[in-house]
Structure formats: C-alpha cells, structure tokens
Amino acid sequence: MAPPVAGRTRRKNLSPLARQVLLYALFLLPAVFDLVEAWMGWLGPRPYRECLHDFGRYAFRFLLISLMVTPLRRFAGINLIVYRRPLGLLAFTYAALHITLYLTWARSFDPALVWKDFTTRPFLTFGLLAFVILCVLAATSTRKSIMRLGRRWAPLHKTVYLAMVLACIHYSIAFKVWHVEPFIYAGIAAVVLAVRFVPKAQKTRPTSQ
C-alpha cells in the first residue's frame, strides 16, 4: 500500500477566526428566518411583535451562554473560549435588533412616546442600562481594543455580570402577568455567576522525600 501523502492525511482545521465567523453567521440565521416569516405574514396578526420578543429572548440566551464558557472550562474541562467573543457579539446583535424593532415598529421613532415609556416603565430602564453595557463591550471586543486598554480591559469586561443581572430584571418584570420562564433563567444566571466566586483549589507542590 502506498504511504499516506502528508498533505492529504493532515486534518484541515478551521482557524479560530473562521470558526468565530461561522458560529456568528450560523446563529444569525434565526433572525433572518424570523424577519422573512414576518415579511411573508406567517407570524400571525402581529408579526413584528413576535420578532421583538424572539430577539429579546435570543439576546438574553446568548448573553447567558457566553457567561457559561468560563465555568465550563474550569469545572468540566470543556474549552470553548474561542467562541466567547462571537457569543457576546450575538447577544449584542440580537439586543440591537430587539431595540430597533421597539423603536421603529412599536414606537414609530416618536421621541415623546419613547420618553414616556422610559419614565413610566421601569423594566425599560433596566433593559437600556444592560444594552449600554453590551454596546461598550462590543465596541471594545476587538484585538486592537484589548491591546489599547491593556490591564483595564479585563475589569471593564467584568461589567458583563452587571449586564446579565440587569437583563434578568428587565426580563422578569417585562410582563403585566407573571411568567415562570424569566425566573427559571434568572436562577440559571445566578448559578452561572455564583460559581465564579468558588475559590480555586491551591496547587500542592510534590514534596521531595
């Protein structure tokens, strides 16, 4: 049998950047499908309301999943660190779409209506604060920003915990009637945030005999 040709047998792994772009593009598809369905009139009588709600839920879930990357590596040895950035960017993108639909479809870009909403519906204030944090984190997620911010980058990106808490509050009080789902998610978020405070085990040096 002929020996395997090196070039043919070598596994062609995708570069980390290619994997990040692929993940991001793949998980943007639900947004595309939703908008197409809304456009075609397949989402019921209030299609853009469905999209607004779907995008809010996606933003929340991607934020939560992005926060699971570190505990998964630490406690289960599963290293998905390369996907953390696209997951965070997906949370930001879905939140931006969610808010765009609110401003356009729900409030017709009427500043008076938006102002009235923000001053009378506290859940929107929590959502806005969460979104401001997501904007800052998305803007500083590039390699260039990491270099420029140096040691300040890590503490800045820890504000994602605060964004998660604010998003939980926004989600939990968004509805006029109580829903159990936001509280289940808030419970999961609490666990995901709390495990970060579990102290790391001290590495013991082998004693020479």
Ligand code: HEM
């Ligand atoms: C300026 C910022 C934001 C505005 C104006 C906004 C607006 C809204 C509105 C109008 C609703 C629907 C409430 C209802 O029908 O009674 C909603 C629900 C929701 N929002 Fe936001 N939101 C903002 C930020 C965010 C962010 C940053 C996230 C997540 C990271 C988020 C996640 C959600 C979720 C999960 C729901 C519930 C969707 C459902 O289950 O139906 N929102 N938001």
